[in-house]
Amino acid sequence: MGDRHFVITRLNQTMVATLEGAVDAGELGDLVDSLSEAQARQNVNSVVLDVSACEVMDLDEFAELQRAVRTAEWLGLRCVVAGFKPGIVAYIVSTGVELGTLRTALDLELALGELSADCDEREPEQQPEPEQDAESGLEPDSFGSL
Amino acid sequence: MGRFDIQAEADLHIAVLHVQRNKRLAESFGTTEIAMLATVASELGRNILKYGDAKGYLLVTWIDDMPSYGNGVEIKAIDRGPGFIDKQSALCDHYSTSGTLGLGLPGVARIMDALEIESELGEGAVVTATMWVHQRDRKH
Numbered sequence: 001m002g003d004r005h006f007v008i009t010r011l012n013q014t015m016v017a018t019l020e021g022a023v024d025a026g027e028l029g030d031l032v033d034s035l036s037e038a039q040a041r042q043n044v045n046s047v048v049l050d051v052s053a054c055e056v057m058d059l060d061e062f063a064e065l066q067r068a069v070r071t072a073e074w075l076g077l078r079c080v081v082a083g084f085k086p087g088i089v090a091y092i093v094s095t096g097v098e099l100g101t102l103r104t105a106l107d108l109e110l111a112l113g114e115l116s117a118d119c120d121e122r123e124p125e126q127q128p129e130p131e132q133d134a135e136s137g138l139e140p141d142s143f144g145s146l
Numbered sequence: 147m148g149r150f151d152i153q154a155e156a157d158l159h160i161a162v163l164h165v166q167r168n169k170r171l172a173e174s175f176g177t178t179e180i181a182m183l184a185t186v187a188s189e190l191g192r193n194i195l196k197y198g199d200a201k202g203y204l205l206v207t208w209i210d211d212m213p214s215y216g217n218g219v220e221i222k223a224i225d226r227g228p229g230f231i232d233k234q235s236a237l238c239d240h241y242s243t244s245g246t247l248g249l250g251l252p253g254v255a256r257i258m259d260a261l262e263i264e265s266e267l268g269e270g271a272v273v274t275a276t277m278w279v280h281q282r283d284r285k286h
């Protein structure tokens with residue numbers, strides 16, 4: 001067939017892979033290759049798989065998606081799947097498939113927000129420098145130790 | 147509503163699109179149900195590719211005013227492959243002859259109102275899944 005069914009764009013350190021329509025194992029494999037290249041060259045540390053354009057996903061396709069997510073995570077990329085349609089969720093939940101640790105978000109914006117929140121949690125907060133008392137020259141904290 | 151020969155992945159997509167865009171179905175079922183019907187078509191069609199030697203077709207038929215059931219839709223997958231080794235087990239979770247999850251047919255059985263398998267070893271298979279309008283027993 002030859003037509004790619006995904007488009008990759010970059011937002012800071014996040015790759016956004018937008019899947020269009022149905023995707024198969026071969027294409028998801030290509031996607032993971034593209035992501036690992038991007039991780040190596042462009043200092044990317046996370047990926048959003050945007051499936052909002054996928055109207056239907058059967059269990060084979062879902063299993064391939066899970067595999068792609070696991071592979072990306074093992075490469076060290078944090079991964080969120082965004083935009084599952086209600087019909088897809090209803091089907092997958094009804095079949096009893098284990099979702100495992102799949103991270104999802106309602107849409108791309110929320111997915112990016114979630115990944116950004118991850119970064120905020122990881123960076124230690126800068127402690128404000130203690131203010132010096134101008135008259136005594138003592139730091140307020142020093143009283144606590146008495 | 148239509149017959150869709152299934153010989154390659156692309157044929158599945160065509161069948162799925164037809165189910166998604168069928169006006170009759172859209173008038174009778176909600177969007178979530180349409181998506182589930184389309185996914186059932188995809189599951190059963192994919193089984194034709196995987197287990198039916200890619201020699202088969204999907205038949206999507208509108209059922210008009212069946213006594214006791216009313217209106218509904220039937221998705222039938224017919225193939226000329228080797229047939230089911232064990233029909234009963236095929237409907238059990240995690241039974242698979244190809245190393246997959248084994249949730250496809252049991253999942254379809256949970257979603258649809260009826261699922262029937264007719265198959266003799268060596269003589270292909272007919273899998274029929276039916277969903278009724280408005281009289282669905284809400285299992286989930």
